[in-house]
Amino acid sequence: MIPDEDFIQIKEVPGPTKEEIRCLVMCKAQISSDDTVVDVGCGSGGLTLESAQRAGKVIALDKNPEAIDITRKNLEKHGYSSEIQLMEGDALVIIEALHSFDVLIVGGSGGDLPLIIKQGYEKLKKNGRIVITSILLETRVEAVNALKKMRMTPDVVEVNIAKGKLTERGTMMMGRNPITIISAVKDLKYPVGID
Numbered sequence: 001m002i003p004d005e006d007f008i009q010i011k012e013v014p015g016p017t018k019e020e021i022r023c024l025v026m027c028k029a030q031i032s033s034d035d036t037v038v039d040v041g042c043g044s045g046g047l048t049l050e051s052a053q054r055a056g057k058v059i060a061l062d063k064n065p066e067a068i069d070i071t072r073k074n075l076e077k078h079g080y081s082s083e084i085q086l087m088e089g090d091a092l093v094i095i096e097a098l099h100s101f102d103v104l105i106v107g108g109s110g111g112d113l114p115l116i117i118k119q120g121y122e123k124l125k126k127n128g129r130i131v132i133t134s135i136l137l138e139t140r141v142e143a144v145n146a147l148k149k150m151r152m153t154p155d156v157v158e159v160n161i162a163k164g165k166l167t168e169r170g171t172m173m174m175g176r177n178p179i180t181i182i183s184a185v186k187d188l189k190y191p192v193g194i195d
C-alpha cells in the first residue's frame with residue numbers, strides 16, 4: 001500500500017482514501033492481473049493507484065477536472081504497471097459508453113449511486129465485483145438497497161480506525177472518521193427467504 005503522505009494532495013480535491021481503507025477495498029475487490037477496473041470518482045487517485053498496481057487495465061473517471069489532473073500527477077509520481085485511461089465527466093454518461101469490466105469501485109457518486117450500481121451491474125462480467133466506500137449514512141442505505149434490487153448480496157463493513165501519533169508523553173491514539181465499505185459479487189446466489 002502507498003503511504004497517505006506519498007500522494008500529491010490539494011484542498012480542492014478529496015482523498016486519497018486512507019491507507020488502511022484502501023487495504024480493505026483492495027481485499028474486497030480481489031483484483032487480478034487480467035482484470036479491467038473502473039474507478040468512479042477517482043479524486044486524488046488513491047484507489048486508482050492501488051488498482052493500477054494490480055489490474056491489467058484501469059479506467060478512472062471524475063467529473064472534477066482538478067481530480068483528473070491530481071490523479072494523473074500521482075500516477076506519474078509513482079509509476080504504474082497497467083494500462084490507465086483517465087476520463088473527465090459524469091459517471092453515468094461514461095459508464096454507459098464503456099464495454100464490460102471486472103471491478104467497479106465507487107468512491108463518489110453525487111446522488112446517482114442507485115443508477116451507477118444498476119448500470120455497473122449490467123456491464124460487470126461474470127463474478128465481477130462492486131465495491132463502494134461511503135462516509136454518508138444515506139449512501140450506505142442507498143448502496144445496500146440498490147445491490148439487493150439487483151439480487152446481489154451486499155457485504156457491509158463499517159470501519160473505525162484510530163492511528164497512533166507519537167507525542168512526548170507516549171503514543172496518542174487519534175480516531176478517524178468511520179467509513180463503510182459495501183461490496184458484492186455479481187453471481188453470488190441471493191439468500192433464499194430474504195427480500
Ligand code: SAH
Pocket residue numbers: 013014015016017040041042043044045046047048061062063064067089090091092107108109110111112
Ligand atoms: N477514492 C478517491 C476519493 C474519492 S472523492 C481517492 O482515494 O482519492 C469523490 C470524488 O467523486 C470527487 O472527486 C468527486 O468529484 C467525484 N464524483 C462525485 N460524483 C460524481 C459523478 N456523478 N461522476 C463523476 N465523479 C463524481
